[in-house]
Amino acid sequence: MLSVGIAMTLMLSSSIPLGESGMSAQEAEEILTKQQEIRDMNTLAGILIGVGFLLVLISFGARRRKGSAKREEKKPAAGSGN
Numbered sequence: 001m002l003s004v005g006i007a008m009t010l011m012l013s014s015s016i017p018l019g020e021s022g023m024s025a026q027e028a029e030e031i032l033t034k035q036q037e038i039r040d041m042n043t044l045a046g047i048l049i050g051v052g053f054l055l056v057l058i059s060f061g062a063r064r065r066k067g068s069a070k071r072e073e074k075k076p077a078a079g080s081g082n
Helices: 002-013 025-061
Strands: none
Touching: 002 025
Protein backbone atom coordinates (compact mmCIF):
# COMPACT_ATOMS: atom_id res chain seq x y z
CA MET A 1 0.00 0.00 0.00
CA LEU A 2 2.81 2.32 0.90
CA SER A 3 4.68 1.89 -2.38
CA VAL A 4 1.48 2.11 -4.46
CA GLY A 5 0.58 5.39 -2.75
CA ILE A 6 4.03 6.83 -3.40
CA ALA A 7 3.92 5.73 -7.05
CA MET A 8 0.47 7.28 -7.50
CA THR A 9 1.64 10.54 -5.95
CA LEU A 10 4.64 10.73 -8.26
CA MET A 11 2.56 9.87 -11.31
CA LEU A 12 -0.18 12.38 -10.51
CA SER A 13 2.19 15.22 -9.69
CA SER A 14 3.81 14.94 -13.10
CA SER A 15 0.51 15.06 -15.02
CA ILE A 16 -1.07 18.32 -13.82
CA PRO A 17 -2.46 20.22 -16.83
CA LEU A 18 -1.34 23.82 -17.25
CA GLY A 19 -3.30 26.69 -18.74
CA GLU A 20 -2.33 28.91 -21.63
CA SER A 21 -3.00 32.53 -22.40
CA GLY A 22 -5.92 33.18 -24.76
CA MET A 23 -7.99 30.19 -23.64
CA SER A 24 -11.77 30.26 -23.84
CA ALA A 25 -13.84 30.17 -20.68
CA GLN A 26 -14.88 26.57 -21.36
CA GLU A 27 -11.26 25.41 -21.78
CA ALA A 28 -10.27 27.18 -18.58
CA GLU A 29 -13.17 25.50 -16.77
CA GLU A 30 -12.08 22.07 -18.05
CA ILE A 31 -8.49 22.64 -16.93
CA LEU A 32 -9.61 23.75 -13.46
CA THR A 33 -11.83 20.66 -13.19
CA LYS A 34 -8.96 18.34 -14.21
CA GLN A 35 -6.60 20.04 -11.76
CA GLN A 36 -9.14 19.58 -8.94
CA GLU A 37 -9.56 15.89 -9.86
CA ILE A 38 -5.80 15.38 -9.73
CA ARG A 39 -5.60 17.14 -6.34
CA ASP A 40 -8.37 14.88 -5.03
CA MET A 41 -6.61 11.76 -6.31
CA ASN A 42 -3.39 13.02 -4.72
CA THR A 43 -5.23 13.33 -1.40
CA LEU A 44 -6.47 9.74 -1.72
CA ALA A 45 -2.92 8.60 -2.52
CA GLY A 46 -1.73 10.39 0.64
CA ILE A 47 -4.34 8.54 2.67
CA LEU A 48 -3.17 5.28 1.09
CA ILE A 49 0.42 6.10 2.08
CA GLY A 50 -0.68 6.83 5.66
CA VAL A 51 -2.62 3.57 6.00
CA GLY A 52 0.28 1.60 4.52
CA PHE A 53 2.72 3.24 6.93
CA LEU A 54 0.48 2.42 9.89
CA LEU A 55 0.25 -1.21 8.76
CA VAL A 56 4.05 -1.39 8.58
CA LEU A 57 4.32 0.00 12.11
CA ILE A 58 1.70 -2.40 13.42
CA SER A 59 3.39 -5.38 11.79
CA PHE A 60 6.71 -4.52 13.45
CA GLY A 61 5.01 -4.04 16.82
CA ALA A 62 3.00 -7.26 16.61
CA ARG A 63 5.99 -9.53 16.05
CA ARG A 64 6.93 -11.88 18.85
CA ARG A 65 10.42 -11.63 20.17
CA LYS A 66 12.61 -14.60 19.32
CA GLY A 67 13.89 -15.47 22.79
CA SER A 68 10.90 -14.42 24.87
CA ALA A 69 9.57 -16.95 27.35
CA LYS A 70 5.91 -17.44 28.10
CA ARG A 71 4.58 -15.37 30.96
CA GLU A 72 3.41 -17.24 34.02
CA GLU A 73 1.34 -15.82 36.80
CA LYS A 74 2.84 -16.06 40.27
CA LYS A 75 0.34 -17.12 42.88
CA PRO A 76 0.61 -15.64 46.36
CA ALA A 77 1.96 -17.97 49.00
CA ALA A 78 -0.79 -19.77 50.89
CA GLY A 79 -0.73 -19.75 54.69
CA SER A 80 0.95 -16.42 55.22
CA GLY A 81 -1.99 -14.65 56.72
CA ASN A 82 -3.09 -13.20 60.07
